[in-house]
Amino acid sequence: MRSLVLTRYGGPDATELRDDIPAPVVGPREVLVRVRAAGLNPVDFKTREGKLKAIRRYPLPVVMGNEIAGVVESAGSSATRFSKGDRVFARLDKDTMGGLAEWAGVHEDHLAKMPDSLTFEEAAAVPLAALTALQALRDELRLQSGERVFISGGAGGVGTFAIQIAKHFGATVATTASPRGEALVRRLGADVVIDYTRQRFEDVLRDYDAAFDLLGGDDLARSFSVVKRGGTVVSIAGVPEPETARRDLGRGDALAALFWAISFGTRRTAARHGIRYRYLFMHPSGTDLEAIAVLIDAKKLEVVIDKVFPFAEAKEALAYLEAGRAKGKVVVSMSSF
């Protein structure tokens, strides 16, 4: 089958469009999906570069791509939840990837029926970023109606979902965006928008209940100044901490000790401010995707797409995302097959 394959760890040339990869053979609880569109995410180029090798090392060559929308072709012997012809979407299993291809094998617990109101390209833009936003805001920050949350980097893939989900929970939302993204984040519901090219957010925001950091680095360090004592900062782009190893990755003491060491400075800053720090790795979940589909069909969650590329230009699509300026999501369409 046609697929975008990682042949070695490295730069953009480390991937190849190939026609000689066999279609996946599905296991008993898996479903074979004819992929109609695949979403792209920063994890795709971070994986290609080998930045995540300490966590997950793929046997090469491996088919890239972490989220899809498509049509069910067949189901494994013990998979009962989906039937041939169902329109579905999923964040794929992290151990296999495989979304940038004509066919994907997906565990049925990771799949959900895609929202009726969306095209395949729109549906493929949803799973990874929307699940990340939902799991961070609902499960880690436990955001409540009336609370104030700061979401850094609101104009990108995760941010555009996070702003809307936080508003749906009844929170007041502050975010950072450049003039290129300001109109978008305001339309999605952001109450306070700080132009990060002109102003430091910690000069404007005070005593927020929570922060959701999508940027890491200096932005993460500064976010501790805007949250009040007893609050929480959740990052998806900073440094992992011991709970990340144990809870999110199911790993033992060795990785937890490594994450303890690399997060030492961040955790010390958090402790000094009386704030809980947590680094989240999101997880695939068909149940959570069903909840997201309900919000989309109820017009409570808008899918923002920056650009759709044909599959023949999948490498260009990844380079476009890698430039870091996407407003909403970047998607690859398989409709040329």
Ligand SMILES: NC(=O)c1ccc[n+]([C@@H]2O[C@H](COP(=O)([O-])OP(=O)(O)OC[C@H]3O[C@@H](n4cnc5c(N)ncnc54)[C@H](OP(=O)(O)O)[C@@H]3O)[C@@H](O)[C@H]2O)c1
């Ligand atoms: N741990 C997890 O499970 C998990 C899950 C999903 C994503 N992530 C990580 O989360 C991060 C965000 O992902 P994403 O998909 O949202 O990325 P993205 O779509 O590539 O984000 C691009 C957006 O970020 C904005 N931006 C860049 N620098 C900024 C700054 N200093 N302040 C405010 N906005 C800024 C850009 O706006 P301008 O062009 O206007 O500057 C652009 O619109 C990535 O590092 C990704 O790997 C982690």
